[in-house]
Amino acid sequence: MKESIGKVPGLAVILVGQRRDSLTYVRNKIKACEEAGIKSVVAEFPDSCAEEDIMTSLSKFNEDPSVHGILVQLPLPEHLDEEKILNLVSLEKDVDGFHPINMGNLSMRGREPLFVPCTPKGCLELLLRSGVEIVGKKAVVIGRSNIVGLPIALLLQRHHATVTIVHACTKNPERITCEADIVVTAAGVPSLIRSSWLKPGAVVIDVGTCPVEDPSAEYGYRLVGDVCYEEALSIASAVTPVPGGVGPMTIAMLLCNTLDSAKRLYGFT
Amino acid sequence: MKESIGKVPGLAVILVGQRRDSLTYVRNKIKACEEAGIKSVVAEFPDSCAEEDIMTSLSKFNEDPSVHGILVQLPLPEHLDEEKILNLVSLEKDVDGFHPINMGNLSMRGREPLFVPCTPKGCLELLLRSGVEIVGKKAVVIGRSNIVGLPIALLLQRHHATVTIVHACTKNPERITCEADIVVTAAGVPSLIRSSWLKPGAVVIDVGTCPVEDPSAEYGYRLVGDVCYEEALSIASAVTPVPGGVGPMTIAMLLCNTLDSAKRLYGFT
Structure with missing residues (x-):
């Protein structure tokens, strides 16, 4: 360009x-x-x-x-x-x-939003590039924030998954989550997702990021996810790490959205 | 006024x-x-x-x-x-x-839409007026149309239900639906919901309306819902009929939205 x-x-x-x-x-x-x-x-x-x-x-x-x-x-x-x-x-x-x-256009069928939020878009990209089938699969999204949980659920639904959103009021979230083929967790609760929460072979995307004090880390803290990574690895077919999983994808999608926007505004194709 | x-x-x-x-x-x-x-x-x-x-x-x-x-x-x-x-x-x-x-404001937490779509609003009103508890309950919405399924799911979620949307791509919808405390069906498929689809004591709202030829009816046809009404009655704790259930509520909510709008535009409280 x-x-x-x-x-x-x-x-x-x-x-x-x-x-x-x-x-x-x-x-x-x-x-x-x-x-x-x-x-x-x-x-x-x-x-x-x-x-x-x-x-x-x-x-x-x-x-x-x-x-x-x-x-x-x-x-x-x-x-x-x-x-x-x-x-x-x-x-x-x-x-x-x-x-x-x-958000309205993201939620409505047949509509196209100008931009898909970066973190949800990054999660979807991870699934698609890894060849994970989404159509007809049971997906559980943990957390219903406007910036992560909700748009991820809407996006998975656009791709024809059967989506359930689990949140703070949900009774027995473990039982619901362990039926899912795809789990996207954005609760911000370290180590919430143990192996007992997961169906064998499930695909797990960890969007949780909680800063935890760590004097040995560069800025005095490190980020930890919602998932007990080692436990999840033993049962899931794929798990994204924190850091290094969804975070870099979010940034990549931000660059992608900015480039798309510039192209659109300059009429450059 | x-x-x-x-x-x-x-x-x-x-x-x-x-x-x-x-x-x-x-x-x-x-x-x-x-x-x-x-x-x-x-x-x-x-x-x-x-x-x-x-x-x-x-x-x-x-x-x-x-x-x-x-x-x-x-x-x-x-x-x-x-x-x-x-x-x-x-x-x-x-x-x-x-x-x-x-729709965006309906889907986002902490936002208030100026108007909630009439049919979803009517379904919610039926639940609230009947004293059905929604917080933390499992709700299944069958159908994901922009005008019924989607906004009902968003509205139930706003009221803190754990919501799953079942649609044409969902595998084994019967099994998912029969775990729900609240079932709202808007599939437009006559007699889709048999007793085997329902959990004992579930509350069932039938938004389906499919015109079926009936020479004895006033306009030559009658509307039938998604639910086998008699079967559902034997297992559910409450079932809305078609016609006479959600339909009149939709119209009532339209009047309500129009009145609210007039009050807002005239600054009349």
Whole structure:
């Protein structure tokens, strides 16, 4: 694209506060952009910033023709209205796919969202590239967050799996999960998924990331998933590790969405 | 409202073609409006009409301050672009709740759609008014249409049920369904649900409506549901009949959505 039309894709990130997981995620995203030749800019705000400052910054990115993807790093501090802020992201630049129109179109049959959220898209890509059959399979998604559990469930359903969402109110989640051919877990509860939760041969995707103190790690902590990895390996046919499983895929899909957006906005095919 | 501010709610219906089920539904909706003191207007188009004619009519209703709810009777003839037409309905008048923003907000936690689709809302009302516990219960929704199955599943999930959607690709739907505490079926397949599909004590809501020839009926046919009613009665704790179950609730919720919309647009509380 750079050679053909002299333009590169651009990603703008809005980062509020100093949550260390958010800092890590944003750092990794920016690094990936650099490696892929995507221009990136980060607008950083203190924890105590006014909503208006974020809205102003967002509006500028919406209008900036060199920005093709806008990402608001979640979660935002409590005092900010997440809904109001996310709704302001231009639909054409919503590379995270969290705008309600994108979610609505993701959920409805026969509709196509402009962007599929990055983590769900990454999970699906892992399944497809690994040759896992999805049509007609029983899938259990653990967790129903707007940014992971819900869109993963919607996406698996689009691919004709029979999907059950397990959540905090579910009775006997273990019994439900151990009937699934595909388990995607995004609970954020370390070691929740033991071997007794899994059907022999199940495919397990671990989206859980919980920071755990570890003085020997580079930033003083490490991320652990929802799955007892060693236990799961003994019964499942495939398990994604944490870190190194879904995380890199999420970033790859963000780059992919940003590139797609730039192509669409420049009319470049 | 009429006495206080001299205004009544108004509903506009767009009806294309002569499908007899659509004609029946629209007739019933208009009759209900009359009984409830809601002004109604039907714009009728022939099967062969141009998309533009419908769009023009829709735009007029969008701008008409005496119209508070707009309903496009589905399904539309094949040659019309349903997505394009539904997306044109003003979000504030989308009493059917089919606009992707309404669906997105229905699917996302912490968001509130302006309107919940009428049939799903009616099913939920039946459960709530009958004192059926939903939190933590296993619910199976049979069918994943945009207008019934999907929004019912989303709504049950909002009420903290553990929801599985069963559809045409599902393997062994009987086994999955017979574990459910709540079954909502919208398959449109007469007599699909036999007693063997049901757990003793389950609550069954039958949204299926399939017209079956019956010369003795008023319009030459009658509507039958997905459930073997007599069989289900012997095992379930409650079963809705067809006709007379969900149908009247759908219409009641349409009136309710139209009234809510008029109140919102007039700022009347």
